[in-house]
Amino acid sequence: MMRLAVISLFPEIFQAYMGAGIMRRAAEKSLVGFEVLHLRDFAAGRHRIVDDYPYGGGPGMVIKPEPVYEAVKYAKRDGLPTLTILLSPQGKPFTQRMADELSGEKGKRRLLFICGRYEGIDERVRASLVDEEISTGDYVLTGGELPALVIIDAVVRLLPGALGDEDSLKEESFSWGILDYPHYTRPPEWNGMRVPEVLLSGNHGQIALWRRKEALRRTLRKRPELLRMAGLTPKDQELIGKIKEEDYEPGK
Ligand SMILES: C[S@@+](CC[C@H](N)C(=O)[O-])C[C@H]1O[C@@H](n2cnc3c(N)ncnc32)[C@H](O)[C@@H]1O
Secondary structure (H helix, E strand, O other), rough: OEEEEEOOOOOHHHHHHHOHHHHHHHHHHHOEEEEEEHHHHOOOOOOOEEOOOOOOOOOEEEEOOHHHHHHHHHHHHOOOOOEEEEEEEEEEEEEEEEHHHHHHHOOOOEEEEEEEOOOOHHHHHHHHHHOEEEEOOOOOOOOOOOHHHHHHHHHHHOOOOOOOHHHHHHOOOOOOOOOOOOOOOOOOOOOOEEOOOOHOOOOOOHHHHHHHHHHHHHHHHOOOOOOHOOOOHHHHHHHHHHHHHHOOOOOO
16 A cells, blocks of 8 residues: 655645545555645644744745644654655656656655645754655745645556556656657547548557657657657657658748
């Protein structure tokens, strides 16, 4: 089982997402165990205050270290090894490779996500309680809940048995280091646009070749930098040569 835990000031955010679709099915099949801890429950005093003014002045509030420390301690109460992840725009940019690595923690370490809010969390939390700091991208959100869900989703769907059809993992974007090929379903013609004939041919060799070529074409157009890292075969290089000839536009 993959053990997941989240520390958040808004635990209700997780209910809908974790209660639907693949996430729900993974929990029902006991592929994942999921616990949400409400940070406020770990704050001291009658008012359970979790934030305070920043030292040195400036705008906004900062989450106090003590409730986070207490929540982390509670999350680890069973003594199981835990990888503690702080969501932060300053963290390591999240990628499919990281999703792969984190899904490999199944049965080894619990993944514990600390979601910030306001201006963030007292720096001493990062320095003393956090193993990894992860960002989902170069933008600033109001809280770490959406990034935590993004990572959890990407990780859980990689767990064996989570998806209906495991094969879909093998061919999607980034699994080959490049983007996915285009997908079509019925009807064969819609709004004057026909599905490429090769996909209707039943010729699996030709279909596989077409898909590889179109995946390379898309990557070349949309994310050419991915091709440098993709470990392309000589056949891929040949296909890229053809694509460049086909897509050549004079003056561009
Ligand atoms: C408003 S942000 C704080 C931003 C912080 N003052 C800074 O500039 O780095 C509040 C919280 O949202 C989360 N967050 C915001 N953007 C994020 C991102 N791109 N990736 C991961 N977490 C993010 C973090 O947990 C952060 O503590």
